[in-house]
Amino acid sequence: MPHHRKLSFGYSPGQQVLHDLSLDIGQGDFVGIVGHTGSGKSTLLSLMLRYYSSPQGSIEINGQALDSIDNEHFRADVGLVPQDPFLLAASARENIDMGRGLPQHEIEAAARAAHAHDFITDLEQGYETSLGEAGGRLSTGQKQLIAIARALAGKPRILLLDEATSHIDSQTEQIVQVALNELRGQVTIIAIAHRLSTIRDADRIVVLNHGRISESGSHDELMRIDGGLYQRLYLLQQLAV
C-alpha cells in the first residue's frame, strides 16, 4: 500500500542492515525471499517474528502492522519452520502437537498437509512411534516435514520458512514444493530460500541485495531480467546440480 512507511533496520546505530524496504504481502500470498548470504534475509524474518522492532517503518501483512498485534494473537498467527528443526525424544504425534493438546484428527490434518502422514503411518506404531533422541530415526527431510506439520498444527495465518529446504534431499524438497503450492491461498507463506526451486512457483519473489530489494516479481518475470541477480543465482544453481 502506498502509505507504508519504508522499513529500515540495523542491529547497532550507524550500521544499517535493511534499507527502505516496502513489502506488500496480502492474505494467502506466497512470497519467496532470496539473496546472497548477508543480504539481510534472516534479519527481515527476525523483524517479522518480532524478535526485534524497527523504529523506522513497520511490516504489514494482510493489511495489518505486525507490531499492532498483541502477543497472544501474534503467537497464534505465525508459524515458523526453521532451517534445522529440533525434535523432541517423543512420539510423532507429540512432536506435531507440541503440548497444544490437539485432537488426533487435527494432528493428522496437519501431517497430511505437510505430506508427513504417509511416512508416519508406515512407522511401526504410527503416530505413537517414538522418534528417539533428536528424531534420530528419521531422515533430515522427514524431520523437516514433521516441522512443517508442527507449524501448520497451530493453524497459523502466516507461515514463515527460513531456508527450510537447504539441508534436505531433493526428493523431499520437491514434496515441500508441492505442500507449499497446496497451501497457497489458505496461509500466507513467506519463504526464505537458498534453494530457488522451493520458491519457483511463488506469487512473488523478492530479491534482497545488501539489505535492499533489488528485484521483485514472478520467477518468469525475474528470469527475463538479463544479468539480473535472480537470473544469475538461478543459472548458477542449475550448473551446480
Ligand SMILES: Nc1ncnc2c1ncn2[C@@H]1O[C@H](COP(=O)(O)OP(=O)(O)O)[C@@H](O)[C@H]1O
Ligand atoms: N544478531 C546480529 N547482530 C549484529 N549483526 C547481525 C546480526 N545478525 C545478522 N547481522 C548482520 O546483518 C547482515 C545481514 O545478515 P542476515 O540477515 O543474517 O543475512 P542473510 O540471512 O541474508 O544471510 C550481515 O551483515 C550480518 O553480519
Ligand SMILES: [Mg+2]
Ligand atoms: Mg540467513
